[in-house]
Amino acid sequence: MTVRIGNCSGFYGDRLSAMQEMLDGGELNYLTGDYLAELTMLILGRDQMKNPDRGYAKTFLRQMEQCLGTALEKRVKIVTNAGGLNPVGLAAALRELATRLGLDAKIAHVEGDNLIARVDELGLAQPGQARPLTANAYLGAWGIVECLNSGADIVVTGRVTDASVIVGPAAAHYGWQRDDFDRLAGAVVAGHVIECGAQATGGNYAFFTEVPDLSRPGFPIAEIENDGSSVITKHPGTGGLVSVNTVTAQLLYEITGGRYAGPDVTARMDTAVLEDLGPDRVRISGVRGEAPPPTLKVSLNSLPGFRNEAVFILTGLDIEAKADLLRRQVEDGLVRRPAELEWTLARTDHVDGDTEETASALLRCVVRDPDPEVVGRQFSSVPVELALSSYPGFTLTAPPGPGQPYGVFTPGYVDAAAVPHVAVLPDQSRIDIASASRTQELTELPSLETPPVTDYGSTVRAPLGRIVGARSGDKGGNANVGVWVRSDDPRAQRQWEWLVNTLTVDALRTLLPEAADLTIHRYLFPNLYAVNFVIDGILGRGVASQARFDPQAKGLGEWLRARYIDVPQTLLPQGRSL
Numbered sequence: 001m002t003v004r005i006g007n008c009s010g011f012y013g014d015r016l017s018a019m020q021e022m023l024d025g026g027e028l029n030y031l032t033g034d035y036l037a038e039l040t041m042l043i044l045g046r047d048q049m050k051n052p053d054r055g056y057a058k059t060f061l062r063q064m065e066q067c068l069g070t071a072l073e074k075r076v077k078i079v080t081n082a083g084g085l086n087p088v089g090l091a092a093a094l095r096e097l098a099t100r101l102g103l104d105a106k107i108a109h110v111e112g113d114n115l116i117a118r119v120d121e122l123g124l125a126q127p128g129q130a131r132p133l134t135a136n137a138y139l140g141a142w143g144i145v146e147c148l149n150s151g152a153d154i155v156v157t158g159r160v161t162d163a164s165v166i167v168g169p170a171a172a173h174y175g176w177q178r179d180d181f182d183r184l185a186g187a188v189v190a191g192h193v194i195e196c197g198a199q200a201t202g203g204n205y206a207f208f209t210e211v212p213d214l215s216r217p218g219f220p221i222a223e224i225e226n227d228g229s230s231v232i233t234k235h236p237g238t239g240g241l242v243s244v245n246t247v248t249a250q251l252l253y254e255i256t257g258g259r260y261a262g263p264d265v266t267a268r269m270d271t272a273v274l275e276d277l278g279p280d281r282v283r284i285s286g287v288r289g290e291a292p293p294p295t296l297k298v299s300l301n302s303l304p305g306f307r308n309e310a311v312f313i314l315t316g317l318d319i320e321a322k323a324d325l326l327r328r329q330v331e332d333g334l335v336r337r338p339a340e341l342e343w344t345l346a347r348t349d350h351v352d353g354d355t356e357e358t359a360s361a362l363l364r365c366v367v368r369d370p371d372p373e374v375v376g377r378q379f380s381s382v383p384v385e386l387a388l389s390s391y392p393g394f395t396l397t398a399p400p401g402p403g404q405p406y407g408v409f410t411p412g413y414v415d416a417a418a419v420p421h422v423a424v425l426p427d428q429s430r431i432d433i434a435s436a437s438r439t440q441e442l443t444e445l446p447s448l449e450t451p452p453v454t455d456y457g458s459t460v461r462a463p464l465g466r467i468v469g470a471r472s473g474d475k476g477g478n479a480n481v482g483v484w485v486r487s488d489d490p491r492a493q494r495q496w497e498w499l500v501n502t503l504t505v506d507a508l509r510t511l512l513p514e515a516a517d518l519t520i521h522r523y524l525f526p527n528l529y530a531v532n533f534v535i536d537g538i539l540g541r542g543v544a545s546q547a548r549f550d551p552q553a554k555g556l557g558e559w560l561r562a563r564y565i566d567v568p569q570t571l572l573p574q575g576r577s578l
Contacts, residue, residue: 003173005166005190006221006235009033009080010197012040012057018197018219019063023070025235028221030169031071033080034162034195035060038476039543039552041159042301042407044084045134055085056156061093064154068103072153079144079165083156085134087111091156091424108147110157112420112433113137115298122298124412130304135412137296137419140263142178142433144168146423159299161262163191170224178264179438185267185289186228188260192267193232193250193284194220200232200250201240204554206469206561207486211246213239229285231277242280244487245469248528252482254473256534257523258445259290263416263435266290266442273527274487286527294439296419298412305339305370306403307546310383313395315360319349322391323363329390330365333382336374338367344549362397366546368406375403407544409476448524451497456568464503464511465561466572467495472557477539479553481508481560484530486573495571496529502565503531511563512556514538514548 006028008018012035022031035057048055060082071078083090091109098105115135119125124135136159145168147155157165170176170187193200200220202211211217218238223231232247234240251272258270266289273286310330314322323345331341346362353359365383367375380400387394421433472481483503485495509516512535519536538556540547550556 002223002225003029003170004221004223005030005032005169005194006219007032007034007166007194007197008219009035010195010199011035011037012043012059014197016059016063019067020070021238022219022235023067023074023076025218025238028074028076029173030077030079032165032169033060033078033082034165035080035082036084036159036162038299038301038409038474039407041084041134041136041299042409042544045301048085049133053086053089056087056090057082057084061090061097064094065097065101068098068101068105072103072105077148077153077155077169079148079155079169081157081160081162081165083109083158085114085136085158087156087158094154094156106151106153106426108150108152108155108426109424110139110143110147110155110160110422111424112422113139113159115414115419122414122418124298124300124414126410130302130408132300132302134301135298137298137414138263139296139419139421140164141168141171142264143421143423145172146431146433147425148172150425152426162195163188163262164264166191166194166222167264174226178436181265181289181291182287183226183228183289184265186230186284186287187224188262188265188267189251189269189272189284189287190222190224190230190232192260193247194222196250196253198240199253200246201234201242202246203240204471205246205249206465206471206557207245211241215239228287229283232282232284233280242282244274244276244282247274247282247284248484248487248530249469249471249482251528252480252484252530252532253471254475254480255482255532256475256480256521257532258525259442261293261442263292263296265292266440270445270525270527291438291440292436293442294416295413296416298414300410300412301544302408302410303405304408305368305406306372306375307366307368307406308375308379308400308403309364309366310380310400311397312363312365312383313360313393313397314363314391315349315356315393315395319347319361325391326363326386329386330382333385335378338369338374338379340366340368342366346549372403377402379403406546407542409542409544411476448526450500453501454494454497456494456498457570458568459566460569460572461564462567462572463562464565464567465558467567468499468561470557470561472553472555474539474543474552475534477542478534478536479538479556480532480534481557482530482532483557483560484528487529489573491571492529496526498568498571499531500524505533508533511560511565
């Protein structure tokens with residue numbers, strides 16, 4: 001029987017009512033929730049600094065207070081990584097909740113990912129850098145499988161890969177073995193699609209104007225078959241859209257090349273084939289799997305210091321001269337220069353602007369230092385004191401306050417055999433999960449041959465987004481930008497061939513000047529009519545360091561789509577508003 005796995009959370013802070021909506025909306029066998037991200041681990045780490053009993057996603061506990069009875073009544077098992085840094089604590093809190101509600105719920109958890117006590121032993125603490133606040137290995141699905149096989153109603157994990165909360169239920173349901181790599185890889189791809197919630201059903205979608213009822217999109221469901229193929233769908237009557245294009249967008253989110261490595265299997269993303277099965281139903285098939293790499297990725301978060309910022313409004317004429325004056329005045333006024341001082345001038349001003357706001361630019365000054373005093377009053381008083389002695393029209397968006405701690409994400413890698421992986425069953429018995437017995441070093445796939453250049457006739461200057469969609473996101477300090485042409489256009493093959501020949505690495509450097517001096521990798525996905533780029537270092541030291549205007553690179557793809565290039569007129573969409 002096909003297993004139906006729904007998702008009700010894509011991040012810590014997602015729609016609180018989604019769990020109830022998914023349980024009430026239709027048939028499910030499992031309901032999953034992804035609450036963790038690189039930034040979330042830092043947030044949970046700071047929570048645990050204040051209270052050692054915390055370190056998990058508190059909103060999940062609130063959701064369960066409303067939904068536990070419904071889940072048990074409908075026999076929907078729940079699997080979540082909401083345990084964060086403290087899956088033991090969340091499991092205990094859930095047992096207390098069940099007792100208070102008078103419900104008999106079997107609760108299990110997975111532990112072993114937390115390596116903070118072993119950072120020196122494992123070589124994860126780097127000399128000259130701030131010591132990690134959190135250090136968590138990305139575990140796989142087999143601890144979840146053991147918990148489900150023991151009869152658990154709820155399985156709580158710490159840092160497992162996002163897709164593992166979907167792979168675990170599928171593997172338990174069908175009794176897959178650890179070397180069923182193609183099946184596992186298919187489930188990983190299905191998990192990757194639904195793990196970010198409504199991003200698979202029209203959220204953050206390039207062609208959002210075509211999505212019905214986007215005001216409240218439904219959350220996604222993966223119907224996974226025994227061979228690893230799946231159908232992505234959603235509950236009937238819910239908002240949003242599941243189409244080949246919304247699924248393509250999510251497949252391209254935060255990946256690199258054709259090999260997508262995890263602790264249980266390396267999924268060949270380049271082998272996935274999408275098929276439209278009708279309204280809100282997309283089949284994914286053909287996914288091949290390979291043995292996983294011998295190492296596990298480790299999420300390391302540290303607090304290296306404190307940051308502060310001041311944002312100045314520059315209005316009217318002589319914007320550059322005003323900015324130059326202000327830079328000199330602020331830097332000359334600092335008693336101690338911070339370790340990092342960055343200026344960014346955003347030319348949001350328009351010539352002959354018809355409102356004061358449209359006639360204004362923003363000058364942003366960001367400072368960072370290990371000493372909070374250096375970026376505290378010592379810094380914040382300088383802009384304020386310039387109020388009557390600087391450029392004409394001097395204005396701050398708000399007076400700068402005290403310095404705030406900021407975080408840095410660093411990936412680490414350790415031998416998988418060195419990381420414990422333990423399933424703690426509802427009766428509190430413990431099962432050690434061995435690391436993969438078959439492994440394969442991760443290598444890049446050979447580069448695909450670029451299709452021959454074709455003359456498509458006359459061109460017109462137009463935004464790239466007239467012909468492509470894009471989805472972008474953060475990978476530590478790097479960002480990915482996946483770009484695709486719509487498979488429902490009869491000229492998709494010709495459009496993709498044009499895209500491959502046009503959107504080269506050099507072209508991307510021109511279109512995105514912020515990336516001009518950075519290392520850029522390009523990968524081709526012919527099955528998806530897509531090109532994926534990974535831009536190294538564009539996000540500095542990760543999301544929490546806030547090194548960029550858009551720190552998570554969520555808008556990077558939309559900026560790319562807004563850039564003008566020469567587009568063949570024969571390839572432009574007809575009769576579609578983009």
